[in-house]
Amino acid sequence: MSVPTVPPTGAPTITRGGRGSLIGAGGLALVVVLLAAVVPYVVTLGALSSLVMLFALVILGTTWNLLAGYGGIVSVGQQAYVGVGGYALIQLADAVGAPPWAAVLAAGVIGAAVALPTSYLVFRLAGGYLAIGTWVVAEVFRLVTMQIDGLGGGSGLSLTAFRGTDRVDRVAFVYWFALALMVAVVLGTYLLMRSRVGLGLTAIRDDRVAAGSLGVAVDRGRRLVYVAGSAGAALAGALIALSTLGVTPGSIYSVSWTAAMIFIVVVGGIGTIEGPLVGAVVYWALQQALAPLGTWYLVVLGVVAVAVVLLAPRGLWGLVAGRFQLFPTTYRVRSGRI
Amino acid sequence: MTVPLLQVAGVAKRFGRVVTARDVSFEVSAGEALGLVGPNGAGKTTLLDIVAGTRRADAGSVVLDGQDLTRLGAAARADLGVARSYQVPRPFAGLTVYENVLVGASFAGRRHGGDTRDRAWHALEVTGLAGAADTPSGSLRLLDRKRLEVARALATGPRLLLLDEIAGGLTERELPQVVGLVRRLRDDGVAVVWIEHVLHALLDVVDRLLCLAAGEVIAQGDPHEVIRSPEVVEVYLGSTVDSVPGESA
Numbered sequence: 024m025s026v027p028t029v030p031p032t033g034a035p036t037i038t039r040g041g042r043g044s045l046i047g048a049g050g051l052a053l054v055v056v057l058l059a060a061v062v063p064y065v066v067t068l069g070a071l072s073s074l075v076m077l078f079a080l081v082i083l084g085t086t087w088n089l090l091a092g093y094g095g096i097v098s099v100g101q102q103a104y105v106g107v108g109g110y111a112l113i114q115l116a117d118a119v120g121a122p123p124w125a126a127v128l129a130a131g132v133i134g135a136a137v138a139l140p141t142s143y144l145v146f147r148l149a150g151g152y153l154a155i156g157t158w159v160v161a162e163v164f165r166l167v168t169m170q171i172d173g174l175g176g177g178s179g180l181s182l183t184a185f186r187g188t189d190r191v192d193r194v195a196f197v198y199w200f201a202l203a204l205m206v207a208v209v210l211g212t213y214l215l216m217r218s219r220v221g222l223g224l225t226a227i228r229d230d231r232v233a234a235g236s237l238g239v240a241v242d243r244g245r246r247l248v249y250v251a252g253s254a255g256a257a258l259a260g261a262l263i264a265l266s267t268l269g270v271t272p273g274s275i276y277s278v279s280w281t282a283a284m285i286f287i288v289v290v291g292g293i294g295t296i297e298g299p300l301v302g303a304v305v306y307w308a309l310q311q312a313l314a315p316l317g318t319w320y321l322v323v324l325g326v327v328a329v330a331v332v333l334l335a336p337r338g339l340w341g342l343v344a345g346r347f348q349l350f351p352t353t354y355r356v357r358s359g360r361i
Numbered sequence: 362m363t364v365p366l367l368q369v370a371g372v373a374k375r376f377g378r379v380v381t382a383r384d385v386s387f388e389v390s391a392g393e394a395l396g397l398v399g400p401n402g403a404g405k406t407t408l409l410d411i412v413a414g415t416r417r418a419d420a421g422s423v424v425l426d427g428q429d430l431t432r433l434g435a436a437a438r439a440d441l442g443v444a445r446s447y448q449v450p451r452p453f454a455g456l457t458v459y460e461n462v463l464v465g466a467s468f469a470g471r472r473h474g475g476d477t478r479d480r481a482w483h484a485l486e487v488t489g490l491a492g493a494a495d496t497p498s499g500s501l502r503l504l505d506r507k508r509l510e511v512a513r514a515l516a517t518g519p520r521l522l523l524l525d526e527i528a529g530g531l532t533e534r535e536l537p538q539v540v541g542l543v544r545r546l547r548d549d550g551v552a553v554v555w556i557e558h559v560l561h562a563l564l565d566v567v568d569r570l571l572c573l574a575a576g577e578v579i580a581q582g583d584p585h586e587v588i589r590s591p592e593v594v595e596v597y598l599g600s601t602v603d604s605v606p607g608e609s610a
Contacts, residue, residue, distance in 0.1 A: 035482055035491075035494070037459075037478055219467050219468075222460065222463060222464055222467060223464065223467075223468060225453065225455060225456060225460075226453045226456070226461075226464045228455070229452075229453035229454050229455050229456065230451045230452070230453055230454075232415060232435075232447075232451060233447065233451035233452075233453065233513075234453070234464065235414075235415070235434065235435040235436045235439070236413060236415065236435050236436075236439055236444070236445055236447075236514075237436075237439055237444075237464050237465040237468050237469055237513060237514075237516075237517060238436050238439035238440050238465070238468035238469025238470070238471075238517060239436060239464065239468045240436050241436060294455065353457070353460065354457070354459055354460050354463065355457075355495055356459050356482075356494035356495055
């Protein structure tokens with residue numbers, strides 16, 4: 024028998040993360056404080072705007088990881104909700120006159136509201152069919168958007184709510200707001216995955232049938248993940264529209280958003296909270312460094328993705344995940360005899 | 362007379378032209394163990410699937426403690442106290458052994474209240490997996506995966522436990538542990554339905570035996586009478602009558 028049958032003496036202690044996690048979390052908190060309190064005063068406005076894009080990428084990666092890495096839902100159509108979020112933001116801020124911060128949050132709610140009925144359609148499919156099906160849904164969203172005159176047709180919309188606002192004030196506001204939103208999304212995802220619901224979602228990802236037999240409400244769990252993940256994509260889309268001051272159907276509904284999410288999650292490490300953070304930084308840094316190269320930038324991204332998949336199949340974070348977790352979601356048993 | 366905990370009545374299921382269940386009816390009381398035998402392809406696992414809710418029957422009903430489960434899904438049945446193990450183990454490969462069991466304890470097992478972690482740990486101890494608690498379940502050997510199947514089911518605190526070939530491949534030294542575990546559960550008032558090809562292990566525990574062949578119940582009742590009945594000998598044991606356990610013992 025491979026397993027010792029001697030029962031451990033004493034009740035076990037269950038630990039979730041150790042001193043390393045605490046130190047790591049402290050370091051991460053320090054980074055957030057620096058980003059909030061120091062960075063805005065030492066870099067250019069252009070750099071701040073590009074950091075907003077990084078924060079949006081973190082949100083996109085984190086929520087796609089929630090879908091694929093924890094829910095087992097490999098969607099190639101999350102740009103549907105990036106687009107819904109972007110358009111919702113501009114409509115709410117310009118036509119309705121909501122304050123921009125409220126418009127972004129409401130865009131997330133709208134993303135969730137659209138995702139809920141869509142999930143009944145998408146969940147009729149499985150595996151590769153689901154992937155393609157979600158992409159089709161995103162195309163339908165884009166085409167429908169283009170047919171609506173009030174949404175600017177094929178040329179899209181510009182955000183006018185910031186007219187008359189000083190550029191420095193605007194960029195600073197968007198920066199801080201995006202930072203806060205990113206922190207909230209990452210922390211919220213972490214707390215969800217650390218909870219009982221998160222354990223059930225992980226079980227669903229690994230074996231849906233077995234999870235059901237143990238009382239996990241599989242359909243409800245997957246729907247929760249899809250709706251939450253899509254709300255996150257809509258938040259990111261709203262941030263992107265807020266930062267770039269406009270949307271066009273071609274760019275905001277572009278499949279390249281989902282391609283970026285997949286790159287971020289796969290390169291960073293799927294099924295971990297930390298992976299998408301690492302992946303987003305890598306993607307963003309490559310984007311910044313390779314921008315002058317034009318199309319070659321995509322070639323380099325592809326090479327990086329292939330190299331990581333071959334050399335570190337569990338992503339860059341997978342290289343350290345066995346020893347150290349910044350966001351401990353696992354349980355470790357320390358029985359009395361150790 | 363007490364009402365049986367599980368009442369299966371008139372269950373039928375076919376896959377295309379293959380009939381895997383035809384008018385199958387049986388009952389199991391709390392504190393009773395029923396053995397399920399039959400040749401490969403007789404429909405034993407399908408029957409377990411239908412009771413557990415992972416498959417829908419074409420006809421018939423499944424009633425637990427007076428409550429009709431027929432239209433409920435697997436998770437809802439698990440919440441009412443139906444637990445099962447899978448013949449081909451289905452571990453949550455990305456989770457450790459302890460985390461696997463914790464899923465059972467904190468979902469279907471939650472109805473009991475109390476500390477879910479204690480219940481998870483207890484399930485590991487009685488199945489002999491406590492020493493492997495932190496092992497990634499994906500790297501377990503087959504036998505330990507089978508133990509994990511049982512441990513997860515136990516962690517839900519079941520009223521009805523459905524076991525699908527948990528003894529196959531165990532050594533003669535390990536068999537008594539499994540038999541003892543099933544006996545203890547039964548004596549604690551759990552109703553057990555156990556599919557098993559290792560007949561002498563099964564006959565050590567079960568109170569009644571049901572033999573399926575081609576989706577039909579061909580014998581049901583006292584284990585030793587069932588195993589000796591001509592129909593069972595013919596379809597299930599073929600010509601190897603000499604090797605009937607219990608005969609030689």
